[in-house]
Amino acid sequence: EDQVTQSPEALRLQEGESSSLNCSYTVSGLRGLFWYRQDPGKGPEFLFTLYSAGEEKEKERLKATLTKKESFLHITAPKPEDSATYLCAVQGRNNNDMRFGAGTRLTVKP
Amino acid sequence: GAVVSQHPSRVICKSGTSVKIECRSLDFQATTMFWYRQFPKQSLMLMATSNEGSKATYEQGVEKDKFLINHASLTLSTLTVTSAHPEDSSFYICSGEAGGLNIQYFGAGTRLSVL
Numbered sequence: 001e002d003q004v005t006q007s008p009e010a011l012r013l014q015e016g017e018s019s020s021l022n023c024s025y026t027v028s029g030l031r032g033l034f035w036y037r038q039d040p041g042k043g044p045e046f047l048f049t050l051y052s053a054g055e056e057k058e059k060e061r062l063k064a065t066l067t068k069k070e071s072f073l074h075i076t077a078p079k080p081e082d083s084a085t086y087l088c089a090v091q092g093r094n095n096n097d098m099r100f101g102a103g104t105r106l107t108v109k110p
Numbered sequence: 111g112a113v114v115s116q117h118p119s120r121v122i123c124k125s126g127t128s129v130k131i132e133c134r135s136l137d138f139q140a141t142t143m144f145w146y147r148q149f150p151k152q153s154l155m156l157m158a159t160s161n162e163g164s165k166a167t168y169e170q171g172v173e174k175d176k177f178l179i180n181h182a183s184l185t186l187s188t189l190t191v192t193s194a195h196p197e198d199s200s201f202y203i204c205s206g207e208a209g210g211l212n213i214q215y216f217g218a219g220t221r222l223s224v225l
Contacts, residue, residue, distance in 0.1 A: 032212050043116070043203045043216035044154070087153060091212055096142060098214060100153045 002027045002092050006101035013078055013108050021073040021086055021104045029093030033071050035064050036087040038103070044087055047073075078108045112138045112208050116217025123194055124225055131189045131220045133204030139184035140206030144214060145177070148201045160187050194224045 005024045013019055025033065032051050036044035048057045050066040057064050061082065063074040073086055085105045089098040113136040123129050133143060142161050146154040158174075160166040160181035168174045176198075178190040187206075191198055201221055205214040 034213070036216075041201075041219070041221070043114075043205075043219045046213060046215060049211070049213055096207075097144060097156050097159055099156075102153045105151075 002090055002095065002099040004088055004090055004099050004101035006086075006088050006104050008104060009102065010105045011107070013075075013106070015079055015108055015110050016077050018074070018076045018078070020075070021106070023071040023073070023088030023101055024069060025071070025088075025090045026069075027090045027092040027099075031091045031093050033066055034089045034091070034098060035062075035071070035073055036089065038085045038087055040085075047086075075106070078106075080108045080110050082106065083108045112136075112206070112213075112215040114140075114204065114206050114215050114217040116204055116220055118220060119218060120221045120223075122223045122225065125195050126193055129191045129194055129222060131191075131202055131204070131222075133187045133189070133206070133217050135185045135206040135215075138206070138208050138215075140187075140208070141184060142207045143181055143187040144205045144207070145179060145187075145189050146203045146205070148203060148219075150201075154203060157189075191222065194222070196224045198222065199224045 003026045007022045035047040038044045048064040053068045065072045085103040087103045089100045115134045117132045145157045157172045158166045158168045160179045166179035181187040203219040205216045
């Protein structure tokens with residue numbers, strides 16, 4: 001069964017303090033690994049899709065990387081508006097659906 | 111990105127009543143739509159997958175007679191919580207898959223409170 005584990009569960013940073021979020025996964029044939037941002041009381045907002053090991057994608061202060069076992073979401077010089085829960089999900093070759101991790105709650109203090 | 115509209119955003123109902131939640135893809139056709147449930151500080155749990163014009167596929171442990179899903183068109187799916195009870199109180203989120211990309215775009219969610 002596909003599994004996704006995210007760490008840490010919660011992360012508190014000072015504004016400008018760069019860090020990384022981890023997403024470890026096991027899946028029977030990866031079709032895609034997805035990163036979403038979710039604000040309280042809202043639906044997830046799509047950030048990135050990664051399809052193969054070695055792939056990287058960037059968007060503003062965020063950069064996602066992928067290996068055969070895990071993905072990292074790097075946050076460079078974060079701002080308070082980056083505070084949110086970041087969700088990782090995987091889609092295997094045998095499924096049309098996604099399996100989500102529990103998320104990392106990021107708080108960036110000014 | 112693609113836009114998914116979910117309505118209502120919040121509903122409060124009495125125990126025993128039924129509640130319908132609508133999910134619309136506004137600028138794309140969603141052959142497949144998904145319904146999730148999320149408890150506080152927990153991740154999304156898939157309830158069911160619906161394909162336009164066919165019966166929904168429910169995850170293990172989800173009662174299909176309690177959570178009725180209709181996907182009558184490529185832009186609209188509905189979830190009806192029948193005879194709601196307080197334990198059904200939760201945050202329900204839908205998503206539509208933009209064809210060919212395997213990316214799911216999510217609605218804003220519906221907060222259901224059953225008294």
